[in-house]
Amino acid sequence: MRPTMKDVASAAGVALKTVSRVVNDEPGVHPTTAERVREAIERLGYSRNESARMLRRGRTATIGLVIEDVADPFYAGLSRAVEGVVIEHGCLLLSGSSGEEPGRERELVETFCARRVDGLIVVPAGDDHTYLRSELEAGTPVVFADRPPGAGLDVDTVLADNVGGARQAVRHLMVHGHRRIAFLGDDPAIFTAAQRLRGYREELGGLFDARLVSMRPPSSGVIGDDLARMFALDDPPTALFTGNGRYTVTTLRALGGRRVALVGFDDFELADLLDPGVSVVAQDPSWMGRVAAEVLFRRLRGDVGPSEHLELPVRLVTRGSGELSPDQAGARG
Amino acid sequence: MRPTMKDVASAAGVALKTVSRVVNDEPGVHPTTAERVREAIERLGYSRNESARMLRRGRTATIGLVIEDVADPFYAGLSRAVEGVVIEHGCLLLSGSSGEEPGRERELVETFCARRVDGLIVVPAGDDHTYLRSELEAGTPVVFADRPPGAGLDVDTVLADNVGGARQAVRHLMVHGHRRIAFLGDDPAIFTAAQRLRGYREELGGLFDARLVSMRPPSSGVIGDDLARMFALDDPPTALFTGNGRYTVTTLRALGGRRVALVGFDDFELADLLDPGVSVVAQDPSWMGRVAAEVLFRRLRGDVGPSEHLELPVRLVTRGSGELSPDQAGARG
């Protein structure tokens, strides 16, 4: 069906190996012979079968990326950055979304491994990664991004400063006079959510009040109810800290124009165009992706040093919503 | 290094083929034997080498997806939908972003083809796809999404109703009393931009005024200048039609709170939370992705009917900005 090297070889009247040399730009082929081979390649429309090459060489020039959901802007940005580095290194990217399901994460990782990806970048959904043990022993480098692996796995990790970022957000609100600061975030089973809760709690100290904390899976759709419950308290919150981009948006929608001080974790498009502009603790998903990919390729180049645990700083961006004072709260904007 | 079927076979005291049978759930293996093989697989930590399998079977169970940029919400949504269908069919997705560069699009497509992807979904950046000819002849199905292929290529295509959507947007603004409607969009070399300009022009008829059209590459950063120029006219626009999500956002930012009627092509997160809410002609990127993937798998299943050319309807979503009357324009919001 498709022409193979053998076909090209007989078309050009040379041996298989000579074609291989030409295709791979190996030295030691007479220019005239090379030209004849190239002409045959062109004429037959030959293109090297990478599957065969991979099998023989034992390298696939493929990196596997498991994220939570490409449609989420954070992971989309991360993916794009990973892709950039991967392409720069002459590799291709196999990617998949776990949808926050540990089973799917594992399935994806195992499928990628069966394809013998040269390396793996994983944003884990689960917290048991013992299934990766044999792959690591086989020498495949793995980098965890955004969230660390489950206990007992010593691999490179690139995280954001979740605790510090949360503390920064809460401190900012406190500086602006708030004492009743609510936290709305994801299920604490998720690492980043738990870390941000921790930072929130640490910074709040004695002001912490469990009634001002709502952590629900994003699908539950009850953030509005939780908010209503909090606002009905004798001492309602005057400020909100939302645990990630999705919650910030959901919360803004649930507020329906009600003016409350708010700082969100994660930056998002149009945060500056809302009224007031939404103050956020911004992560840089591209940076995280790039760093994770670079660590991976360093390993691929043979770096066998101890595992790296990077924590990327985050940045408070003030746009108005986080600078409202407690007495400005409550009014309908 | 890694255990192979041969290793498993000798560990279990059976022949290679028996291991293959067990691994592939082929019938005709005695339960006891199968159990022994499974035990050996478990003990050695064996996992089938898919590269070898691909080479032998001639199918890679891989689909290639070329888009413009994963970090763009439209393409992120499309990717996610494609991924869903691909996984459902037991395949994996190789994806890459062309960054709107025809050269990169071609490179990606050719690399994917060298890996012998079973099928290809392409959002083209260029308009010459003759390089795909040989691949199509080799039997690889290709589906174009969002934009059609260059001349002379008869393949399945899934597009949105760009002309109709643009007409709908302009008509809506006209119904609300506007006669001076500007169009801000992408370089007309891009299919969707050209189609939307066409719809805009058709619907506007005699009211068309070239001075109210600005089509620039998104990188140029001069949308604000163009807008200023238009507003400085004797008969400035009272309404804007923006050609895609990115332009809508850039335009809103450039307007800096100035109240002008506006309808944008493409829906976007938070469009409802801005003041006024942004009216849009909404496409459904997930739908487009799903449909494209389904058409592809139908081909893969052997459908050899004439090429399909699907046009997905779009939907006008009114949120306020598109319902402002001409005399409400000009004020600072």
Place this chain on the structure above:
DNA sequence: CTGAAAGCGCTAACAC
């Protein structure tokens, strides 16, 4: 500079 032979790990086709 060029070529022949072996074999990567698997599956297909056919024995037994």
Place this chain on the structure above:
DNA sequence: GTGTTAGCGCTTTCAG
């Protein structure tokens, strides 16, 4: 039920 053989298309090794 099970095993043997050939070979997918390429790279590696070694021989000329």
